[in-house]
Amino acid sequence: MNAATEAVRPTVAARIRHWLPGLARGRQPESLPITLDRRRIYIVPTRAGLGFGVLIFTMAAGALNYQNNSALLLTCMLGATLASSMLLTWRGLHNLTLRAVHSDRGFCGARLPVHLAFADDGRTRPGLRIALDAVPQPCSLARGVSRATITVATDTRGWMPLPRMQLSTTLPFGLFRAWSWITADQQILVYPRPLRDARPPAYADDHQHRITGGDEFAGLRDYHPGDPIRHVAWKSSARHGHLMVREFERATPGQPLQFDWNTLTGIDRETRISRLTAWVSDAYAVAQPWILILEDRRTLGPANDAAHYHRCLTALAELP
Amino acid sequence: MIWRRSRAGIREAVPLAALPFSLLCATVLCTLAAHAPHLPPWFTAVLAAIIAARWWQRRRHHRRASAWLRIALLIAIPGVVLAVYGTPFGRDPGAAIVCGLLVVKLLESEHARDARMAVGFACFILMSALLFDQSLAFTIMVGLLLLPPLATLRALESGLPPGRWLPAFKTGGVLLAASLPAALLGFMLIPRLATPLWGAPDNGVAHTGISDRMAPGDLHTLLTDSAVAMRIGFDGLPPPEDQRYFRGMVLWHFDGSAWTRGPASRRAWPPAPVEARGPVTRYSVTLEPSHRHWLFALDVPVAAPEGTTLLPDRTLQASRPIDHTLHYRVESAARYHLGASTLDPRLRAAALQLPAGYDPRTRELAAGWRERAAGNDLAIIRDALEMYHNGGFVYDLDAPPLGRNSIDDFLFDTKIGFCEHYASSFTFLMRAAGIPARVVVGYQGGYWNPVAHYLLVRQSNAHSWTEVWLAGRGWVRIDPTAAVSKVIMAQAGSDTGLPLGGGDISWWLPWQNRFDIVNRWWGQTVVGFDALRQSRLFRPFGIEHATAQMLGITLAVIVFLALSAGALLASLRPRTRPRDALAAAQSRLQGKLLRCGIVRGAAEGPSDFYTRAARALPPEAETLRALAGEYACLRYAFPEPPPERTRAFARRVRSFHPGRVVK
Numbered sequence: 001m002n003a004a005t006e007a008v009r010p011t012v013a014a015r016i017r018h019w020l021p022g023l024a025r026g027r028q029p030e031s032l033p034i035t036l037d038r039r040r041i042y043i044v045p046t047r048a049g050l051g052f053g054v055l056i057f058t059m060a061a062g063a064l065n066y067q068n069n070s071a072l073l074l075t076c077m078l079g080a081t082l083a084s085s086m087l088l089t090w091r092g093l094h095n096l097t098l099r100a101v102h103s104d105r106g107f108c109g110a111r112l113p114v115h116l117a118f119a120d121d122g123r124t125r126p127g128l129r130i131a132l133d134a135v136p137q138p139c140s141l142a143r144g145v146s147r148a149t150i151t152v153a154t155d156t157r158g159w160m161p162l163p164r165m166q167l168s169t170t171l172p173f174g175l176f177r178a179w180s181w182i183t184a185d186q187q188i189l190v191y192p193r194p195l196r197d198a199r200p201p202a203y204a205d206d207h208q209h210r211i212t213g214g215d216e217f218a219g220l221r222d223y224h225p226g227d228p229i230r231h232v233a234w235k236s237s238a239r240h241g242h243l244m245v246r247e248f249e250r251a252t253p254g255q256p257l258q259f260d261w262n263t264l265t266g267i268d269r270e271t272r273i274s275r276l277t278a279w280v281s282d283a284y285a286v287a288q289p290w291i292l293i294l295e296d297r298r299t300l301g302p303a304n305d306a307a308h309y310h311r312c313l314t315a316l317a318e319l320p
Numbered sequence: 321m322i323w324r325r326s327r328a329g330i331r332e333a334v335p336l337a338a339l340p341f342s343l344l345c346a347t348v349l350c351t352l353a354a355h356a357p358h359l360p361p362w363f364t365a366v367l368a369a370i371i372a373a374r375w376w377q378r379r380r381h382h383r384r385a386s387a388w389l390r391i392a393l394l395i396a397i398p399g400v401v402l403a404v405y406g407t408p409f410g411r412d413p414g415a416a417i418v419c420g421l422l423v424v425k426l427l428e429s430e431h432a433r434d435a436r437m438a439v440g441f442a443c444f445i446l447m448s449a450l451l452f453d454q455s456l457a458f459t460i461m462v463g464l465l466l467l468p469p470l471a472t473l474r475a476l477e478s479g480l481p482p483g484r485w486l487p488a489f490k491t492g493g494v495l496l497a498a499s500l501p502a503a504l505l506g507f508m509l510i511p512r513l514a515t516p517l518w519g520a521p522d523n524g525v526a527h528t529g530i531s532d533r534m535a536p537g538d539l540h541t542l543l544t545d546s547a548v549a550m551r552i553g554f555d556g557l558p559p560p561e562d563q564r565y566f567r568g569m570v571l572w573h574f575d576g577s578a579w580t581r582g583p584a585s586r587r588a589w590p591p592a593p594v595e596a597r598g599p600v601t602r603y604s605v606t607l608e609p610s611h612r613h614w615l616f617a618l619d620v621p622v623a624a625p626e627g628t629t630l631l632p633d634r635t636l637q638a639s640r641p642i643d644h645t646l647h648y649r650v651e652s653a654a655r656y657h658l659g660a661s662t663l664d665p666r667l668r669a670a671a672l673q674l675p676a677g678y679d680p681r682t683r684e685l686a687a688g689w690r691e692r693a694a695g696n697d698l699a700i701i702r703d704a705l706e707m708y709h710n711g712g713f714v715y716d717l718d719a720p721p722l723g724r725n726s727i728d729d730f731l732f733d734t735k736i737g738f739c740e741h742y743a744s745s746f747t748f749l750m751r752a753a754g755i756p757a758r759v760v761v762g763y764q765g766g767y768w769n770p771v772a773h774y775l776l777v778r779q780s781n782a783h784s785w786t787e788v789w790l791a792g793r794g795w796v797r798i799d800p801t802a803a804v805s806k807v808i809m810a811q812a813g814s815d816t817g818l819p820l821g822g823g824d825i826s827w828w829l830p831w832q833n834r835f836d837i838v839n840r841w842w843g844q845t846v847v848g849f850d851a852l853r854q855s856r857l858f859r860p861f862g863i864e865h866a867t868a869q870m871l872g873i874t875l876a877v878i879v880f881l882a883l884s885a886g887a888l889l890a891s892l893r894p895r896t897r898p899r900d901a902l903a904a905a906q907s908r909l910q911g912k913l914l915r916c917g918i919v920r921g922a923a924e925g926p927s928d929f930y931t932r933a934a935r936a937l938p939p940e941a942e943t944l945r946a947l948a949g950e951y952a953c954l955r956y957a958f959p960e961p962p963p964e965r966t967r968a969f970a971r972r973v974r975s976f977h978p979g980r981v982v983k
Contacts, residue, residue, distance in 0.1 A: 051440060055440045068644075071451065073459065074459065076504070078443055088495070090887070174473060
């Protein structure tokens, strides 16, 4: 039954959106700043709110039936209080202005932090929830605190448009839920997913003597597609029944590593990008200078600083 | 997408934090307190102890309540209630059961959802406490007890400072106060039911007040009861004290021990004609619930109020028992001739009825008077009153019990009694002497509240007197009790009228008077606001009778208007409020530039803006540059702008008067 309802509901929602295009507001990207005015805020009772509605009706029916005016007055007070909490819920979102969005860069597959800057209008907005996907994240805006950070899931590398953002609140009593959509025309750069299935090709001082020049043999490991044929230890491979490759000690700090797109052969494009990403980030982690040579022979580096690191990862992320 | 999210939200169970749990415990405790007055004290104490223990256990050991305890309670509570009350149905056992179930619900509350359900349940039980007591003080108290449930709901949401419970009450308190007008509006406009939808509960309340059966000694408990029977406001001056007789019912039939209404009052005769011999008194009565049909009116009512019947003997009867405070208006004639022209033979027979074989000595006495008076009824009456006055009779609530011939015993032996004894014996004497007579039961006297000008009548003002029929005069009221000379004032409170029956603490009296005024107002305007009075709500607007539909539509329209107005007000709030003097001065400067046609863009920084403004206003360029520099310095060079320099900046802004832009 669950599966059936899951299957039916999106179509219902889609149909509703078709009938009421107003609900689709916020699907078109808008430029910041965006202020939540009254036409953008939706509000419906929560399940608890519906329950309390039934309760109030029951109480009123009982009081009317027993002609007990004190009880009816109490019911009216409770009902008016709970109903007017709707205005507070609504006010929790009203006039909220999103000024800027800025996201950290990160690797595909991780949740990237997205920093939101709201206009500080001197109001506290406790209990604000912001969702960029299925998980609403609590963000309270206090007086003077106009920044919030949420995270967003990533699944493809490259420039990703910021997903439609839902801001919602159920304050003060959790009986009503107000929400609003914001689709900001902002893009997030997602670095490729690092793939650590292969050690980096040792180092190279120049294009002629790569790989072997004066290095110490470090050991053997399993062959992964893309390893240079020259590194295959044929004798050991014959002994173990599968291909082994020789590994070499890392280069000394002065020598830049060289990560060349064109040396990685026999694997698909995305795997290449992922492997290069892993190598670049590992090299950066140990502050080893590196050179990245891309498909179009564009050469980045050598360097080992943050700017170089981000330049390389950006270039990899932006590859077609 | 929305659907899926809300479903996911439901499925995830949010565990109950410490603060909401404590507030939930407080809510349940308050609910219990509201019901404490009518629950057995030990029952309340045990439930309160369970709440406290659970609170302590969860706070200290972070454990759940044992399932066995819950099951045991679930079985024990109905069992205990059954043992105490004998039935699970009815108001009191019902209250005990729901209070117990609420405590069980508290024991199993581990998630936000449980807590919300418990809060709803508690609100309902709080309301049900008002079925027991509708007084102003109790209603206010129960209204205030809504605060803990609201605070619990608030604490279940996020955004509260941790560990402090007071902020949780703030929202609820403010909203409760702010929504009072809306609540009153709803209260006035929600259509009342003329008849209940389902059976009103058998309250199990002892029927207090005057009953339609009177045997000597019956009124005794009533005469010491200081509960309020009714309050009467007069349009003009109140009648003098000796005329404050409030007619309740007329008893025709005597069976030797008790007076009842008898068959005569049930015949469908038209009401006896009244001829008013003086001004008519107009007044309104607020009658406390008596659970009987009788309405009381000053002797003798001229017309029946709406919804009541005027019986042949000029008493008022409601169609249903008075289970709620009833408010009505009557007109009465203080001097009157009642049924003067003729007395129907059947009525005359009923008014002369005496049980055979009772009280021979009284009959003998009356026969002697009859002979002596030779047809002069007034002489007989005078003889009888003379006897009460000088015959050694004593007014005392502590009357000795009487035997089978109760009238004989009273008149010739004990000679101690109160109104019932006197009215009963006097009526008997009159009938035995051949004068048609009947007993009237009602209230007499009352306490005049000098502050608010109304008459407060208590149960202790219950009284009975006699009416005799005299040719040419009709039914004449004679109060034999008034003839008694020796009065032992055991019932000091009844006529002198200490308002609440307390001792004679005179300094307290004005306050009690005032308190009773509020109670009277509450009873009249709120508790007594029924379908009839509601239908007159629109009289000022020329609508004589407002229907339920009309009221409903009005309510809907007002709710809609109020919501729109609220939304409008909320959206009209200024978007940005300058929070410091510097910002105020800066927005003032911007306002001045705006009037010159220089608008600051949304993304424009102050420095860029003033540079642009200086370019657009060449004559003011120097001043503007200086102001911009000063602003930037004040804003960014210090953690807090120094006040004296800010004031100087504001002064310079004030004296800055740019001319129009030359384009």
